[in-house]
Amino acid sequence: MFFAALEATCIVCGTEIDGLHRWAKHFRAVYCSSTGVRVTVPLCLAPSHPAVRIPADAVTDEWVSERMPEHDQTDLYAYHEPCWRRLVSHFSPTEFDVGYVFEALEYLPLPLLCGHYESTPTRLKPPYMWEAVKEGLVHQADYANLDDLMRFAKALPSPWHPAMSSAPFVADLFQRLPLELIEMIAVLLPTRDVLHLRQVSRGVAPVFSSSAFWKTRFDLNAERGFLWPVVRDLIDTAKGNGFDWRLLYHCTCHLTCSQWFRSELKSWEALRWLRDTALALASGGPRPLDYRGDALHYYHNAMIGDTHLEVVDCDSRVLYIAVSAHDDCGSHDNPGSVCITGLEFFFENGPPAILGYTSPGAENISRKKWRNSERTKMAHPRVRVMMDLIDFKGIMVTQTLDGVSGVLILQSLDEEREARRRRRRCCVGERDYPRHAYHGLRTCSLEEVSQVVAVFNNHRLIDLGIRGRTAKRKPQLSERQRRSEIKSFKEEGNLAPGLELR
Template sequence: MSPRVCSCTLCGWVVVDAPGSVSWLNQFRGVIASTNGVILTGVGLYDDPGRGAFIAPVDPNRRWDDPTYDGTDEDQFGAMGFPPVNGRYGFIFHDACWDLLEKVFNPGPVPFPRLFDVCESLPFPLLIVDNEHHFPFEDRFSDRDYMDPDPVLCANPYEAEEAHHLLTEAPEERPSPKGPVANATAPERDSFHALPQELRSAIAIYLPTLDVLNLRLASRSFWTIFNSQQFWASRFKQKSDRSWLFESQDGAQPRDWRWLYHRTNNAHIGPSLQNRVRVWNLAQKVVAALDFQWIDSGSEPSQQQGSTQCLKVSGDLWERPSGPHHSHLDKGCLLRETYRLTIPEDLSMVSIWSIPIGEILYIAGLKFATATGDVRQIGYRTTTEQSVEISDIRGFKLAVGERGIQALQCIDQNSDTSHWLGNPEMSLKTLRLNADERINDLDIGFDGCKIVSLALSPQSSSIVRLAQDENRLRNMGMWYPEIPGPDLCLNEVSFAPREHYLDGFKPLFWTSFGGPGGAHLRRLNNFRVVLSPAGIRRIDFTYDTLELNRAFGCQMPGDLTKEIDFAIDGAGGELISAVDIFQENVSTNRGRTCFFSFHADLPSNTSFRVATAPGEAMTGFYGSQVSASTSLLCLSSRGVPFID
């Protein structure tokens, strides 16, 4: 049986070392669920990858090398998605990474029950290196090449001897900066000049370092901050940009803090401290992701499971696997509970709470309030809250990613949309929950830290109307980067699987190679199509101006792909006039054609031709990417009036 190698939940690097070795790489702790609740284990040693057993003391204060500990199989647990062993399962961390996590949470403890809920709600390893060949709304992960050791990732981030060496180095004399720049604000026009020096120093201490350095360029009053040992010492305190050098807080010996700040620049430190900086920054993101509190006032159990009379939007939900081979989940989210919240009739305000997961904000909770103080709320309350005043909700426009709901806009009785609550960037957009009738109840689905689904049950007449809408793909599909506007003709009847894309997490993406109103058609000069045996992976459009170049699809060329170029005389008035869907045959208004296929023979698929009417031109494609492995694109096209 092949060795089983898992990665640390925090740092993403492997929990394994060479046979017979004992190092920080193969010493671990587990955050596991047991009959006694969620517990933190002691330190175990993973020295037999062939067996694949994670064994650690149940007592968090014990270690595998304690003289009285025998490491029995009774202490084994299922790790990283594998089934429970001895009634226990959970997630592993390098012991060194866990020590850093405790330092970041200091002076409080790591809330490991909450950490377990978050870990169980997300793909894992949570923070390993991301594969670039995907859409921004997707979470794709790829394993590192563990056979080629990385000098930084393999260096112990906690026991860093370099930290002790640099704290005992003799500071070098550094030149003092020149005087204030010429364009700095003159004292008589500088509002900060009237403040005492002590107050200006206090202000600087609460600002990020880069902001302070920029402030010095704008205000002469802050010029002296550069020589303030008090300011530079604050850079090494909790939550500041050098807080990872926690050894600097030991002892009371005087230090040249400005020199030490320069000495600990990333270019001046070795692999161990570079890895510490990396893991420390990841740990700070964990702190932000765990900064929430569950709130529930006025909800009831959801009644929409299995109902066909509901509209639902969600991330890419996956079922909890039951077999032993489900440790490689690389996307999506897990639905744990669904609640129904009644929206007050005299509504005056809608609020959301957001939580950061990596670099993305997700909606963690919802609150509906009236002017008289009646509040209905549910979810994970965080420090990030946004609100909008609205009295009547007829629907929502949602921004969605694979892991859950990222942002929403409320739609009122006049079909006007509010500003975004949350961050909609780099996400799918959909109008599926625009019922065009007053919304009384909302079914809200959660994982362990955020909202992963929203659903409503409109009147049956609204369901029928939406199902028969000739623009139902535009309005109910999930689109990237934005919902196509009403001025763009989608030729929906040419998209055979249209009904399939009206529910569930089934992303559609599009690009306008012709630009607004066909403005870029005259500058288009080439299509390059990247093909695999499964179909089209990507189309690159090139123009006479580099800035206009764009792509349809995200998969790059590979060993089993081929590329076909089709030149277009856009400057001379040549246009795409027809596309044969499913055969990927493109025709121009000059009678030229190009067949995009990996194989020499025409496919046997039934073709559906989309042709432009007189005075119109093809200006874009939309489609779906079936999977990251085959990247099969289903093409369709759009036409807008084109003026010669």
């Protein structure tokens, strides 16, 4: 059993709950007892005990659900108070049901708590620095504002004018609709779908000059919702009515932002996914695909800097994965010098697919002959390692601020001993410590992978994620093991003696 909350880490933003910062001093815990899902009142960490402690009488009446999850051995989660409030704000009052939110949490990937993962610098421990800046509690040089977001604005496109055509007239129903009704339809669609609709009907084209349409792109649950803290004081004002929302949308298609801003973006993605999953569970409809890693770009379709997105759909069983890497993108003596440049997928049915590229002159090596080294310098300057697979479950990456410096191909490994045994042959480049390989199975793997999403710049792999399906996030324990772990948490004071977990 893995109690996510007892690691003193927020399940949404992945940063510590340390109680040192006034704007993130309080936290809440969410758990399922024998009587239903419960949410605690705001709690504080004890100075002498850094772990989360959950008293038995700390339950709030504001969010209660008698609905029980279908599975046993549920987890326990902690949120920073600002993270919890932001989650609630993604729902309307009639939508929020803590029972379905808890069930969605059981599918949410756990934060990667260990290893070489450096995409979130340690100095960015407090979550949601926007709130801290707004309250005047801290000076944040990386704070994003409208001037920063629009400083690379290009000239506005020319106004749209319908072109006369000599083609035979074809009935276009959208041309018979008033602009207000077309706007109401377009607001319900992603921007890319509206673009596709414009290719079918000329009657849709005027909506792209509508400020009302572009302003809806910045609602909290819309494509640019991650900018809500920047625009919320503007969007419903007279100044906001005359603001060029289309220009701001285009300026934020490629973001030049800090590591802190990227952490905000990932937190917003996780909250969007939690909301969509909870609403799908409540309605009985199909829920969004599960994900691991950096795989939720479809929520905003924005990229960081000069990066671009590449996607491979795994419609058939993956038989082989070829990993391409070279070690001449830095000093051989410095960590992070290994660059992962490409991944090739070979399927049981269908043509192969590639993400990234293979360096010219790369040495082709089979998995049986490959032995990954502890050093950052590989045996060959450029390699293409062919991994034969039994069942593909995911990819665990070793990441630095410059990009991905190592990948570990994950398969079905039921025991930590087996994970350690295979890691030398299934890993290319730098890797996390051996004891973290098994942890990667819970944070980076799915039972069925249907899509691999990769972010590249012109030289290397920057980040990676997968989407698919999983019935459970972690292996079931025997009742004896579970009782033993809960007992130890109670003896250490993390859980109240009278607190029972389902």
